[in-house]
Amino acid sequence: MLRIAVPNKGSLSGPAAEMLHEAGYQQRRESKELRIVDPENEVEFFYLRPRDIAIYVSSGRLDIGITGLDLLIDSGADAEVILPLGFARSTFRFAAKPGTANGIEDLKGKTVATSYEGIVEGHLADNGIDASVVHLDGAVETAIELGVAEVIADVVETGTSLRNAGLEVFGEPIMKSEAAVIRRTGADAEDPKVQQFLRRLQGVLVARTYVMMDYDCRVEQLEKAVALTPGLESPTVSPLHNEGWVAVRAMVPSKEAQRIMDDLYDIGARAILTTAIHACRL
Numbered sequence: 001m002l003r004i005a006v007p008n009k010g011s012l013s014g015p016a017a018e019m020l021h022e023a024g025y026q027q028r029r030e031s032k033e034l035r036i037v038d039p040e041n042e043v044e045f046f047y048l049r050p051r052d053i054a055i056y057v058s059s060g061r062l063d064i065g066i067t068g069l070d071l072l073i074d075s076g077a078d079a080e081v082i083l084p085l086g087f088a089r090s091t092f093r094f095a096a097k098p099g100t101a102n103g104i105e106d107l108k109g110k111t112v113a114t115s116y117e118g119i120v121e122g123h124l125a126d127n128g129i130d131a132s133v134v135h136l137d138g139a140v141e142t143a144i145e146l147g148v149a150e151v152i153a154d155v156v157e158t159g160t161s162l163r164n165a166g167l168e169v170f171g172e173p174i175m176k177s178e179a180a181v182i183r184r185t186g187a188d189a190e191d192p193k194v195q196q197f198l199r200r201l202q203g204v205l206v207a208r209t210y211v212m213m214d215y216d217c218r219v220e221q222l223e224k225a226v227a228l229t230p231g232l233e234s235p236t237v238s239p240l241h242n243e244g245w246v247a248v249r250a251m252v253p254s255k256e257a258q259r260i261m262d263d264l265y266d267i268g269a270r271a272i273l274t275t276a277i278h279a280c281r282l
């Protein structure tokens with residue numbers, strides 16, 4: 001049975017459960033459940049604090065886990081990313097009152113409040129900056145107003161929380177993060193159960209980013225049309241009953257679907273349809 005750690009709370013938990021559900025796995029019905037077994041898929045899910053997941057996975061007691069790259073780095077645990085998942089995307093940055101700091105050099109002798117002191121202390125050390133770090137559990141943006149620190153280092157997504165606190169980012173981004181599947185460093189890369197789990201999640205990622213496109217076009221236009229819709233390997237081309245016409249089918253990135261439909265129409269393609277992909281194995 002594959003043992004998988006999943007986030008029980010916070011920004012990662014909803015999207016992670018949704019992705020696992022789309023991949024065909026049973027998920028808990030109640031937010032208080034700490035562990036469920038999905039016997040059909042031979043998987044056991046452990047609902048843990050996102051911050052603790054890398055530690056459990058690095059201990060080897062759980063095979064894999066879903067967590068944020070920033071939480072993995074912050075923990076210092078001996079685990080590595082095996083599949084980035086594309087949700088909970090954020091940047092980790094320094095921020096302060098406008099006009100009080102411009103770059104990392106300005107942190108010398110200051111106090112930085114953060115929930116991620118592993119990342120911050122590592123970054124300060126790499127840059128040879130001597131500053132103190134104070135750990136706070138959350139709502140870090142308030143630390144400056146209340147005099148606990150002159151600078152904060154925190155997760156930034158839209159920047160709304162910083163704006164609301166009257167703060168501005170400064171310096172280079174410390175790191176970019178997103179949710180990812182992790183495993184213990186050096187664990188068996190070929191484990192068929194892990195490989196099957198990853199293929200299922202990859203199927204969800206592809207189904208989310210691609211649509212299937214079908215259209216008819218004249219044989220003379222086929223090469224131009226196929227250049228617009230090269231597909232993942234090569235598009236399917238089938239003859240139509242009307243001589244001189246073919247039907248083409250190819251996967252295209254959903255973000256580009258409308259532009260591709262316009263371009264196909266302009267070169268004479270007709271009956272252009274897109275349909276959602278619900279699941280796939282590439």
Ligand SMILES: Nc1ncnc2c1ncn2[C@@H]1O[C@H](COP(=O)(O)OP(=O)(O)OP(=O)(O)O)[C@@H](O)[C@H]1O
Nearest residue numbers: 009010011012050068070088089090138155157177
């Ligand atoms: N607003 C956000 N947008 C995108 N990702 C975020 C956001 N806030 C946190 N994250 C990401 O979520 C993960 C942190 O999850 P965690 O559950 O510890 O914190 P949280 O979502 O802030 O929840 P809470 O603070 O309520 O415990 C990190 O990988 C972080 O980058």
Ligand SMILES: O=P(O)(O)OC[C@H]1O[C@H](OP(=O)(O)OP(=O)(O)O)[C@H](O)[C@@H]1O
Nearest residue numbers: 138139140155156157158159160161162
């Ligand atoms: O740039 P934004 O879109 O505003 O998102 C970033 C904010 O979201 C998270 O806070 P959360 O709501 O989890 O509260 P917390 O600070 O208590 O963790 C994070 O810690 C930032 O404060």
Ligand SMILES: [Mg+2]
Nearest residue numbers: 010137138139
């Ligand atoms: Mg938070």
